[in-house]
Amino acid sequence: xxTKIHDxxxxxxxxxxxxxxxxxxxxxxxxxLSGCVGGASIGSxxxxxEDTLANLRDGMTYSDVVKLIGCQGTxxxxxNAGGSPTTVARWSGPGQSPFSATIITFRNDRMIxxxxxxx
Numbered sequence: 001x002x003t004k005i006h007d008x009x010x011x012x013x014x015x016x017x018x019x020x021x022x023x024x025x026x027x028x029x030x031x032x033l034s035g036c037v038g039g040a041s042i043g044s045x046x047x048x049x050e051d052t053l054a055n056l057r058d059g060m061t062y063s064d065v066v067k068l069i070g071c072q073g074t075x076x077x078x079x080n081a082g083g084s085p086t087t088v089a090r091w092s093g094p095g096q097s098p099f100s101a102t103i104i105t106f107r108n109d110r111m112i113x114x115x116x117x118x119x
Contacts, residue, residue: 046071047093048102053116056104060111062089065104073104084108 052069066072073089080086087106094100099118104111 046091047096048091048116049094053094053102053114056111056114058111058113061109062087062106062111065089065111076103 046069048069055068056065060068062073069091071091073091075087076090077088078086084107087109089104089106091102091104092100093102094116097118101117102114103117104114106112
């Protein structure tokens, strides 16, 4: 019996975010902001929790997210590239680490992605 190690006819879907423009932009934004971890404001008691993160949904407006979390986020970046306003906002948490942050990206005032840093 012969075992094939490599079969060139078998192809795998490329799910790399670096090769997918939509995911790639989100990944790049998250990586650029990874150095900006930390709370929305020092000493603030408003923090994201595992429960609030579980309730975040793509398509939520910034206002919906503020109501869910309970406070305004810190706007890290805002631009109008390609005619679509894109905003990246940051909140403290989850957890009590002063370095933890939830970073949420909005395009046309609709959430398109979020990431958690520094847990």
